[in-house]
Amino acid sequence: MIYLTRRAEFSASHFYHSPALSAEENRRIFGKCNNPHGHGHNYTLEVTVAGEIDPTTGMVLDLKELKKVLESEVLDLMDHRFLNKEVPAFAAKIPTTENIAVEIWKLLAPKLSFGKLHRIRLYETPDLFVDYYGE
Amino acid sequence: MVYLTRRYRFAAAHRLHSDALTAEENRRVYGKCNNPYGHGHNYVVEVTMAGEIDPATGMVYDLAALDGIVQEEVLERFDHTHLNLDVENFRGHVPTTENLCVEIFNLLEKKLGGDGARRSARLARVRLEETSSNSFQYEGERTTESRK
Numbered sequence: 630m631i632y633l634t635r636r637a638e639f640s641a642s643h644f645y646h647s648p649a650l651s652a653e654e655n656r657r658i659f660g661k662c663n664n665p666h667g668h669g670h671n672y673t674l675e676v677t678v679a680g681e682i683d684p685t686t687g688m689v690l691d692l693k694e695l696k697k698v699l700e701s702e703v704l705d706l707m708d709h710r711f712l713n714k715e716v717p718a719f720a721a722k723i724p725t726t727e728n729i730a731v732e733i734w735k736l737l738a739p740k741l742s743f744g745k746l747h748r749i750r751l752y753e754t755p756d757l758f759v760d761y762y763g764e
Numbered sequence: 765m766v767y768l769t770r771r772y773r774f775a776a777a778h779r780l781h782s783d784a785l786t787a788e789e790n791r792r793v794y795g796k797c798n799n800p801y802g803h804g805h806n807y808v809v810e811v812t813m814a815g816e817i818d819p820a821t822g823m824v825y826d827l828a829a830l831d832g833i834v835q836e837e838v839l840e841r842f843d844h845t846h847l848n849l850d851v852e853n854f855r856g857h858v859p860t861t862e863n864l865c866v867e868i869f870n871l872l873e874k875k876l877g878g879d880g881a882r883r884s885a886r887l888a889r890v891r892l893e894e895t896s897s898n899s900f901q902y903e904g905e906r907t908t909e910s911r912k
Contacts, residue, residue, distance in 0.1 A: 649820050658821055722822065724822070727822060757769070759767065759768050760766070760769070762765070
């Protein structure tokens with residue numbers, strides 16, 4: 630089994646607010662991330678696919694196809710967007726880095742016609758990232 | 765299960781020297797790290813929490829709480845110190861980055877994942893970079909090491 634990882638970057642804004650909590654609790658839990666006008670990040674996404682090397686091509690998958698799926702499923706949807714307001718999945722779910730990573734898994738897993746999605750790693754900043762393995 | 769990782773930095777001095785070895789053996793085993801005056805590193809520590817996403821907050825662990833605990837247990841204890849001379853943790857054992865990694869894991873594990881709503885998350889891994897090409901990781905009982 631070989632693991633192939635491709636990186637992609639996107640920029641988006643978000644804010645953290647739970648309707649289940651009071652305004653005071655939202656401010657206490659989320660701090661400056663609760664600012665309703667939002668704030669932004671340059672996200673770095675790492676998508677890792679696991680598979681066997683095709684003896685004919687020497688490759689695990691067609692990188693062009695992976696790049697195309699990443700663009701159509703993730704970047705077109707999230708790049709230069711206000712995640713809370715413009716991405717349907719986050720209408721009722723807070724776009725924390727944790728939830729975005731899980732959402733990206735859900736978007737990509739059914740679209741890969743090659744290998745098996747192994748890991749989504751999403752950097753919100755170089756010092757903060759989330760890993761999700763699908764369960 | 766989602767794994768959340770946060771990076772922190774601190775700078776410290778150390779000297780690798782074991783009382784169980786002779787002066788000659790210390791020089792042979794530790795090389796220039798045995799220099800009696802010590803030397804320093806900019807350490808990078810990565811702390812990984814594992815848990816389920818809290819449906820109310822969308823988060824695995826409260827980052828402000830994590831920052832506070834790492835600040836108190838690790839950064840204030842070790843930053844700008846001489847690990848052999850200034851901190852209690854290495855009285856009697858050598859402050860290699862392996863030992864420092866395990867020490868940080870044990871210090872954090874006592875404080876993390878113990879209270880209230882954050883109970884569901886646990887400390888999964890501490891990864892410590894001594895230099896950009898030297899790192900160690902410890903996962904509690906299941907320990908792995910990487911050195912390149």
